[in-house]
Amino acid sequence: MLLHQPSIVKEIYDIAHDNNILFIADEVATGFTRTGRMFACDEVGIVPDIMVIGKALTGGFCTLSATLAVPEVYNAFLSDNINDAFMHGPTFMGNPLACAAANASLDLFEMEDIIRKVAIIENQLNSELDIFKQLNYVVDIRVKGATGIIELENNLINKNHIIKKGIESNIWIRPLGNVIYIMPPFIINTNELSQLVQSIYLILKHNI
Incomplete structure (x- = not known):
């Protein structure tokens, strides 16, 4: 991506x-x-x-x-x-x-002013995805609008395992190769987005 x-x-x-x-x-x-x-x-x-x-x-x-x-x-x-x-x-x-x-x-x-909502999501993703820089196998973090992209080193992700751990945390994760992406609905609030980011971070931290 x-x-x-x-x-x-x-x-x-x-x-x-x-x-x-x-x-x-x-x-x-x-x-x-x-x-x-x-x-x-x-x-x-x-x-x-x-x-x-x-x-x-x-x-x-x-x-x-x-x-x-x-x-x-x-x-x-x-x-x-x-x-x-x-x-x-x-x-x-x-x-x-x-x-x-x-x-x-x-x-x-x-x-509705959806573009303003997207700008709020973009600002929050830019701020909160910084936590993934603590993981030494994260290659890059990219944000565009209401999309956050976490790129990992190749061949690290066990897709089925990550999906399973996401379900256990009540979130749906669908890795694309070595990329974990966040594309939340525009109606998401700041607390929900923070919880989503934190959950994905913990899943990667303890399962990679």
């Missing part, structure tokens, strides 16, 4: 457009303020040709994702002629329950 500099992403975007290559942004995890902006692309200052969104689109209550496209891309397969249309799997699209959940989630983004 790496954090790329906006200038690097912008350079890739420019190269793609200079060579008539579509730029596709996967904002499934990063979209809807997870990185501190409504979309990660906003920080770079780009509009991707295609954007994929999900996760916070429904707040996790129902499975729903969406693919967005700029008019030039969308109009290329917009047609009343079935032979020209892009038949992209209508079996599960437009589920009314999932769409209702998405509309409710989008309403919250309009009514």
